[in-house]
Amino acid sequence: MAKPVTLKELSKKEILFASxxxxxxxxxxxxxxxxxLLASDYPLIAANATGCLEVSSCISDYTAWKIPWIxxxxxxxxxxxxxxxxxxxxxKKQGKIDKDIKFIAFGGDGGTYDIGLQSLSxxxxxxxxMLYICYDNGAYMNTGIQRSSATPLGADTTTRPAGxxxxxxxxxxxxxxxxxxxxxxxxAAQASPSxxxxxxxxxxxxxxxxxxKFMNIISPCNRGWRSRTDDAIMLSRLAVETCYWPLYEIxxxxxxxxxxxxxxxxxxxxxxxxxxFKHLFKPDAEDxxxxxxDDIDKEWERLQKEEACFSS
Amino acid sequence: MAKxxxxxxxxxxxxxxxxxxxxxxAAYPITPQTDMMQRFSGFVSDGKVKTEIILVExxxxxxxxxxxxxxxxxxxxxxTSSQGLALMNEILYIASGTRLPIVxxxxxxxxxxxxxxxxxxxxxxxxxxxxxxxxxxxNAQEAYDNTIQAFRIAxxxxxxxxxxxxxxxxxxxxSIERIEYLEDEQVQNFVGEFKQLYPLLDLAHPVSYGPLxxxxxxxxxxxxxxxxxxxxxxxxxxxxxxxxxxxxxxxGLFETYRLEDAExxxxxxxxxxxxxxxxxxxxxxxxxxxxxxxxxxxxxxPYVETGEALKHLKALCVLDRADSFGSSFSPVYMDIxxxxxxxxxxxILINKIYGLGGRDYxxxxxxxxxxxxxxxxxxxxxxxxxxYIGVRE
Amino acid sequence: xxxxxxxxxxxGSVITEPGSSEKFKTGSWRSSxxxxxxxxxxxxxxCWIYCPDNAIKVKDGKRGEFDYEYCKGCGICALECPGxxxxxxxxxxxxxx
Numbered sequence: 042m043a044k045p046v047t048l049k050e051l052s053k054k055e056i057l058f059a060s061x062x063x064x065x066x067x068x069x070x071x072x073x074x075x076x077x078l079l080a081s082d083y084p085l086i087a088a089n090a091t092g093c094l095e096v097s098s099c100i101s102d103y104t105a106w107k108i109p110w111i112x113x114x115x116x117x118x119x120x121x122x123x124x125x126x127x128x129x130x131x132x133k134k135q136g137k138i139d140k141d142i143k144f145i146a147f148g149g150d151g152g153t154y155d156i157g158l159q160s161l162s163x164x165x166x167x168x169x170x171m172l173y174i175c176y177d178n179g180a181y182m183n184t185g186i187q188r189s190s191a192t193p194l195g196a197d198t199t200t201r202p203a204g205x206x207x208x209x210x211x212x213x214x215x216x217x218x219x220x221x222x223x224x225x226x227x228x229a230a231q232a233s234p235s236x237x238x239x240x241x242x243x244x245x246x247x248x249x250x251x252x253x254k255f256m257n258i259i260s261p262c263n264r265g266w267r268s269r270t271d272d273a274i275m276l277s278r279l280a281v282e283t284c285y286w287p288l289y290e291i292x293x294x295x296x297x298x299x300x301x302x303x304x305x306x307x308x309x310x311x312x313x314x315x316x317x318f319k320h321l322f323k324p325d326a327e328d329x330x331x332x333x334x335d336d337i338d339k340e341w342e343r344l345q346k347e348e349a350c351f352s353s
Numbered sequence: 354m355a356k357x358x359x360x361x362x363x364x365x366x367x368x369x370x371x372x373x374x375x376x377x378x379a380a381y382p383i384t385p386q387t388d389m390m391q392r393f394s395g396f397v398s399d400g401k402v403k404t405e406i407i408l409v410e411x412x413x414x415x416x417x418x419x420x421x422x423x424x425x426x427x428x429x430x431x432x433t434s435s436q437g438l439a440l441m442n443e444i445l446y447i448a449s450g451t452r453l454p455i456v457x458x459x460x461x462x463x464x465x466x467x468x469x470x471x472x473x474x475x476x477x478x479x480x481x482x483x484x485x486x487x488x489x490x491x492n493a494q495e496a497y498d499n500t501i502q503a504f505r506i507a508x509x510x511x512x513x514x515x516x517x518x519x520x521x522x523x524x525x526x527x528s529i530e531r532i533e534y535l536e537d538e539q540v541q542n543f544v545g546e547f548k549q550l551y552p553l554l555d556l557a558h559p560v561s562y563g564p565l566x567x568x569x570x571x572x573x574x575x576x577x578x579x580x581x582x583x584x585x586x587x588x589x590x591x592x593x594x595x596x597x598x599x600x601x602x603x604x605g606l607f608e609t610y611r612l613e614d615a616e617x618x619x620x621x622x623x624x625x626x627x628x629x630x631x632x633x634x635x636x637x638x639x640x641x642x643x644x645x646x647x648x649x650x651x652x653x654x655p656y657v658e659t660g661e662a663l664k665h666l667k668a669l670c671v672l673d674r675a676d677s678f679g680s681s682f683s684p685v686y687m688d689i690x691x692x693x694x695x696x697x698x699x700x701i702l703i704n705k706i707y708g709l710g711g712r713d714y715x716x717x718x719x720x721x722x723x724x725x726x727x728x729x730x731x732x733x734x735x736x737x738x739x740x741y742i743g744v745r746e
Numbered sequence: 747x748x749x750x751x752x753x754x755x756x757x758g759s760v761i762t763e764p765g766s767s768e769k770f771k772t773g774s775w776r777s778s779x780x781x782x783x784x785x786x787x788x789x790x791x792x793c794w795i796y797c798p799d800n801a802i803k804v805k806d807g808k809r810g811e812f813d814y815e816y817c818k819g820c821g822i823c824a825l826e827c828p829g830x831x832x833x834x835x836x837x838x839x840x841x842x843x
Contacts, residue, residue: 048791049807060800060816061767066775067820071798084556088421089563096565098767104561105767109553111424112563113447117417123407124377124421124429129554131376131405132427138554160417163410237795271821271838274796452758513757551760561761569749574759576752 046241051079055107062105063097067270069260069277070094070176072234074147077174078108080244083143086129088122090152091115093183093262094176116156118146119164119173126169143248144171149260150191151181154217165224165253172247175217176260186265190215193285194333196317197267203320208329213336221255222291228254230290230299235278239288239299246290259286267316279311284341289348296347305341308334355533355600362493362525365532366432366458366518367392369500371402372540375456376427379407379415383437384470385522386460390432412437416444416455423453424562426552428504430455434522435462435476442480448515449484450578451562454507454547455515457485458500461623461674462522463710471711472522474622474675478684484578486516486585487652491608491626493530496520498602499649501535504544505592511584513550519651521624523711539599582653589650606655608647609662611637615644617726618663618700620689621672622648625707625714629672632719643723648685660692666700667730670722674708682739701729704739718742772799776819778838780812786835793823793836 057078064071070093078085086109089095095112098105113121122144132138148157153175161173180198181187188198188210195209203209222229227250232240240258247254259280261273268276280286281300285308288300309330312318321330360368367389370378378397380390396402407422409415415431423429433441438459448455459477463469477487488503490496496518503516520526535543551560566574586606593604610630612618621629626647636643646662648654663669673683682690686704693699705722708714721742729735756762789809794802801817803810824836 048795052791052794052804052807056800058800059765059768060813061770061772062799063767063770063772064798066798066818067822068798072796072822075798075800076795086553095563099561099564099761100767101564101566101570102761102763103767103770104564104761104764106561107559107764109556109559110561111421111553112561113417113420114443117414117444120409120414120417121421123409123414124379124418124423125425125553126421127405127407127418128377128422128425128427128429131403132425132554134405135376135403140556142554142556159410160414163414166410167407234796269821270819271825273798273820274822274826450758451760550757551762558762559764561764562758564759564761566759570755573750573752573755577755577757580752581757 045238051241054079057107058098059105059107061103063100064093065264067263067273068093069178069234069262069273072273073176073258073260076234076237076240077145077244080241081143081248083248084140085143085145086125088113088118088125088146090118090148090157092149092152094147094149096183115152117160118148118152118157119161122146122171123164123167123169126171146171146173148173148175149182150175150177150179151189154191154215155189162224165221165226165255168252170251170253172244172254172256175257177257178260178262178265180265182262182265191217194336195321195329197320198317208326209320218255218257225294226253226255228290228292230256231286231288232256232258233277233281233286233288234258235274235281236288236300243290265317268314272314276311276314279306282306283308283311283337285311285337287341287344289344295351296344298344298348308337355535358532358534359529360493360532361527361529362496362520363389363460363527364392365493365497366500366520368534369497369540370430371396372535372537373428373501373504373544374402374541375404375430377407377422377429378404379409379418379422379431381409381412381415381433381437383412383434385462385526386432386434386437386458389458389460389526412440413444416441416448419455420444420448420451420453423455423549424451424553426549426554428547430457432458432460434460435464438476438480439464442483445480445483445485450574452513453515454513456500456503456507457515458496458518458520460522460526461519469710472524473709473711474673477517477519478675478677480517481652481684484514485652486514486650488516488518489622489649489651490518490520490525491623491647493525494532496525497532497534498596498600498604501540501543502592502596502604506585506588508547509588512581512588514581514585519623524624533600535600543595543599585653586650586655586658604649606650606658607662608649610645610647612644612646612662614642616642616667617723617730618644618646618666618669619672619719619722620646620648620669620685622651622674622685625672625674628714628716629719632716632723636723641723641727654688656688656692659689660696663689663693664696664699668726669700670703670705670726672705672707672722676706701733701735703729703735703737706741707743712743714743771815772818773815776817776841778819778821779814779841780817780819780821780824780836780838782812783835783837786830786833788828788830788835790828792826792828796822796826798822
């Protein structure tokens with residue numbers, strides 16, 4: 042296994058996602074992109090689903106990308122990149138390209154969990170050599186915080202607002218990482234920008250594995266989460282420490298939890314700083330909060346058991 | 354030396370694609386196209402082409418993958434029909450707006466609902482404003498020839514637009530006809546090497562494809578795209594002239610049949626033109642001056658040339674294998690009417706819808722229309738400007 | 747800047763200058779401003795890796811000044827700064843004060 046990288050080493054590399062992008066102050070997405078691009082020692086080509094990252098990074102004559110980059114539409118980043126990767130294989134076979142290039146797709150949760158799921162599933166099943174990264178901020182943030190299948194239980198969104206009858210989202214999140222792992226791809230993982238070393242290590246590992254890979258990375262959005270501009274890293278850390286967003290990887294079918302909090306924090310630590318959950322802290326919402334905690338406990342239990350299956 | 358074979362339209366087009374030998378092909382099954390990509394997949398499996406094939410999970414992904422592959426920097430094909438073309442619709446506009454020279458045979462088939470797998474032109478008509486060049490083909494030979502020429506048109510440095518080659522589902526795709534094939538080497542030399550202007554795979558020059566363009570620039574890009582369309586007819590004719598040199602077969606923007614001295618005429622696309630020509634011969638034998646115009650380059654539509662070719666007629670019927678619901682007339686009719694609008698002296702124009710969902714177009718249909726045109730030319734009286742023919746009333 | 751006419755725009759709206767967003771200065775978005783207090787800095791580089799806007803210059807593995815041309819003033823650096831003995835090496839102050 043490659044030795045862990047230090048920030049000092051990483052800081053000597055060129056950042057291939059330039060300043061001057063127009064993502065909101067304190068957005069999690071550019072932090073993730075920066076880490077992903079820094080992690081790679083390979084030349085990269087990226088595809089991007091329509092969304093915050095895409096519209097903010099490439100406008101008119103301005104592109105923040107210093108690597109070749111393509112945006113096609115909302116639901117087809119994986120299919121688009123499968124086209125790019127296939128042309129690469131074709132031209133390489135013909136001797137027209139000699140470099141080893143790696144391919145990464147970036148999509149938000151709307152473009153990945155919802156509208157782009159078929160395209161992603163198809164690309165993974167076909168076995169293209171690509172890493173698909175979902176930056177999951179838990180709603181359609183680009184269009185103004187609408188509910189997605191990645192929106193957490195109880196969250197207030199503009200299409201499922203917490204009202205006198207409806208307590209925000211009443212359904213659980215889709216477990217996309219599990220769905221992707223069920224494609225029997227060689228590598229699927231969850232990461233968080235708070236745990237940069239874990240994230241960088243996973244990207245490096247994924248890029249070294251031939252074939253389709255998937256990473257789901259939590260991406261705080263202070264506009265949609267109704268939180269402060271300075272708390273993206275703090276909240277993503279709390280997401281990990283409460284086991285709302287467990288850090289794990291599934292490599293060739295073997296599950297490994299890559300970070301276990303010494304003391305699992307209660308979910309309210311993650312929910313409380315976020316305005317999208319503030320209705321859950323009214324006296325009559327206790328049962329709902331308990332349901333959220335129960336769901337997280339159950340999934341964390343399940344994940345640990347899954348890991349235990351392989352550790353003997 | 355040309356090789357003469359008896360093959361179906363799908364087989365002929367698949368063979369043209371083999372001879373062109375593209376870098377990447379995206380394929381997804383849909384009747385009646387399925388058999389074309391199936392044959393091409395066979396060429397891939399047998400190593401007869403260098404093509405890498407992507408067996409996508411939908412036509413939406415098919416066109417999406419084509420956009421990625423074409424931007425990456427090589428020659429790209431796919432093929433579809435009907436619902437598949439409709440599903441691609443969103444990405445058709447992205448392919449043309451991004452100026453990617455993708456080539457796509459479209460085996461024309463009706464659209465749902467009701468579900469129907471047979472030939473009509475509703476599918477390609479729904480994509481007529483998508484910015485793609487459309488070449489229409491009467492028979493398997495034309496479909497084969499158009500497919501080969503499509504690459505040169507699409508990849509021309511002044512154009513760089515995607516091209517669809519339309520051929521009638523089942524009637525042409527599944528019927529065996531006599532075809533003259535060119536030699537592989539002739540086709541290779543004819544299409545030449547393709548060089549993408551901004552290949553995504555060029556690491557030395559990293560480019561960004563697909564930016565967000567705000568109101569300060571969007572119109573400039575659209576105007577540039579509109580201007581490119583004005584250059585297409587000339588390129589189509591140049592390519593046709595080169596093609597004639599290797600094939601002996603002549604192509605224009607459209608085909609005219611006994612039109613020059615005609616008094617009445619029919620405009621009709623694709624396979625039904627063949628039947629119509631036979632009936633026109635019968636009318637000519639009776640001393641009636643009937644003629645035909647069959648559009649080939651339907652998008653961008655050569656308005657001036659078409660209007661010039663038709664303006665002398667007394668009465669003209671546009672027969673369309675598709676309707677345009679909610680608008681006054683059917684798609685081709687509206688283009689023909691526009692092409693004739695500038696002239697003070699022009700034919701009386703009527704519109705018939707025929708052959709939807711694979712309904713047979715019979716010689717008697719052409720006879721009814723021609724007789725009606727004779728009457729209109731003589732009396733100036735029009736019973737009905739638009740009607741469905743071959744339908745139970 | 748003079749806007750290009752339709753004859754001058756790139757076919758297919760392809761952008762051929764990588765990283766050209768650097769011409770777009772986002773520093774004007776800032777309402778509060780981070781201040782680096784060098785004596786409290788332990789050179790952990792957390793501020794550098796967590797900055798969404800690459801607004802912290804690092805040379806030879808050493809943190810330098812903020813790049814106020816791009817810093818949007820989110821304050822992540824200040825919150826994540828471990829400082830030295832409880833004293834932050836980055837504090838936020840209101841812009842213009």
